[in-house]
Amino acid sequence: MPRPLEEQKVIQSAVKEKDELIVDGMDISGHWNRMFGQRVIFDYSVENLEKVAALDGGESLGWCYGCAKCTGVCPIDIVGDYSPRKIHRRTQTGVDLFTSEDLWLCTTCMNCLRVCPKEVDMIQIMPAVRERAVLDGSVPDELQKAFEDTAKFGNPLGQPQRKRAAWAKNAEVPVPIMACLNGDGPADVLWYVGSYPSYHPRGIDASLAAARIFNALGVNFAILGKEEKDDGDTQRLAGETGLFEMLAEHNIEVFNKYEWGTMVVTGPHEYNAFNNEYSKLGFKRPVLHYTQFLAERLHDLRPLLKESVEARVTFHDPCYLGRHNGEYDAPRELLRAIPGLELVEMGRCRENGYCCGGGGGGMWLDSFTQDHTRMRLSERRVQEAVEYEADILAVCCPFEVSRFEDAAKSTGNDQLKVLDILELLDHSMQGGKR
Numbered sequence: 001m002p003r004p005l006e007e008q009k010v011i012q013s014a015v016k017e018k019d020e021l022i023v024d025g026m027d028i029s030g031h032w033n034r035m036f037g038q039r040v041i042f043d044y045s046v047e048n049l050e051k052v053a054a055l056d057g058g059e060s061l062g063w064c065y066g067c068a069k070c071t072g073v074c075p076i077d078i079v080g081d082y083s084p085r086k087i088h089r090r091t092q093t094g095v096d097l098f099t100s101e102d103l104w105l106c107t108t109c110m111n112c113l114r115v116c117p118k119e120v121d122m123i124q125i126m127p128a129v130r131e132r133a134v135l136d137g138s139v140p141d142e143l144q145k146a147f148e149d150t151a152k153f154g155n156p157l158g159q160p161q162r163k164r165a166a167w168a169k170n171a172e173v174p175v176p177i178m179a180c181l182n183g184d185g186p187a188d189v190l191w192y193v194g195s196y197p198s199y200h201p202r203g204i205d206a207s208l209a210a211a212r213i214f215n216a217l218g219v220n221f222a223i224l225g226k227e228e229k230d231d232g233d234t235q236r237l238a239g240e241t242g243l244f245e246m247l248a249e250h251n252i253e254v255f256n257k258y259e260w261g262t263m264v265v266t267g268p269h270e271y272n273a274f275n276n277e278y279s280k281l282g283f284k285r286p287v288l289h290y291t292q293f294l295a296e297r298l299h300d301l302r303p304l305l306k307e308s309v310e311a312r313v314t315f316h317d318p319c320y321l322g323r324h325n326g327e328y329d330a331p332r333e334l335l336r337a338i339p340g341l342e343l344v345e346m347g348r349c350r351e352n353g354y355c356c357g358g359g360g361g362g363m364w365l366d367s368f369t370q371d372h373t374r375m376r377l378s379e380r381r382v383q384e385a386v387e388y389e390a391d392i393l394a395v396c397c398p399f400e401v402s403r404f405e406d407a408a409k410s411t412g413n414d415q416l417k418v419l420d421i422l423e424l425l426d427h428s429m430q431g432g433k434r
């Protein structure tokens, strides 16, 4: 989607074209011959770029030297017209990022930062500019709703706080709650369940599977139930810093209320929040993603995996477990431990894994993103899994199951199953009963 010329502020009169021109016997009459004359001159002010670079966190946008390495790896550019280089150029040539739709498309997936020689850091730039836009009340409606629901209910799904542990009633195994442990504490493991695994039907499927797996392994665990609130990290990346701080303060107080050894989280976003952001606020305790926790217990888990899963399975690396935190192996170790399962890698995997579109607030911007791209990132990813002839797309982030299931339907690939690794492990453990 090229920008209209008037937006680029091209001075048309500066373009020199010869109606008739022969160079080395070649007729290059018309607009092509401008390359032999004076180049197009752009008239721009650096004001918009300076506005971004002046923000705490926005400085690095000014460091871009236009090498375009980021453009080749940005997931949005594959379905649209986007990359840090393009954002840099646009702000140089008159676009105000504070009011541009470009502000809300970045998913903070970090693939650009991985390759950028100048360390232009969209993970700092975007939240800094978005924070200002949030303060100005200039936020897409669907994102604003997620912010308001999080503030009111403690979760972006707008579900009642008191029902946060309601899912556990269907677990058929004990799911102890910290506040009810009485004399049975302390718990070895504090399992932070998360919002989507507590309320979303497909997230609940993974939670039920986790509860059964923890019980089968004899893990002494407990959850926080209605005392747990959303981690808030995705809201922070989408610009709602105040909301993040409020949630972090609440959660840290609850974490510190109880005695426990290790925290296990279901989602990569919580993993990132507690290890990298809550630690800045004074919370410094061991936190593991469930794939890491279970991979450490493979010796005990493997004998429980009785049922063969005869399927060709590909794995989607979550940006916030992989690129942001360097964990690529634990999920794969678990998948390889399941008998019968054939693991195939997609072309975009591990460090270069594609983004599902849910990070950085994208989870709550689907309609907005759809209006500004050719297809959703989740749809592109599903197509890739199908290109690799996978039967199952395995995931380990609670944002992804519903995103990819929707994408499988909307692209006409209903045959592709989307399952959390917890569900695959549980299926193998239960002898195919689940």
Ligand code: SF4
Binding pocket: 063, 064, 065, 066, 067, 068, 069, 070, 071, 084, 085, 088, 115, 116, 117, 118, 119, 120
């Ligand atoms: S990789 Fe970095 S320096 Fe190169 S164009 Fe992209 S943002 Fe600019």
Ligand code: SF4
Binding pocket: 073, 074, 075, 076, 082, 083, 084, 105, 106, 107, 108, 109, 110, 111, 112, 113, 122, 123
């Ligand atoms: S963080 Fe990801 S989505 Fe955002 S600009 Fe970089 S590569 Fe593109």
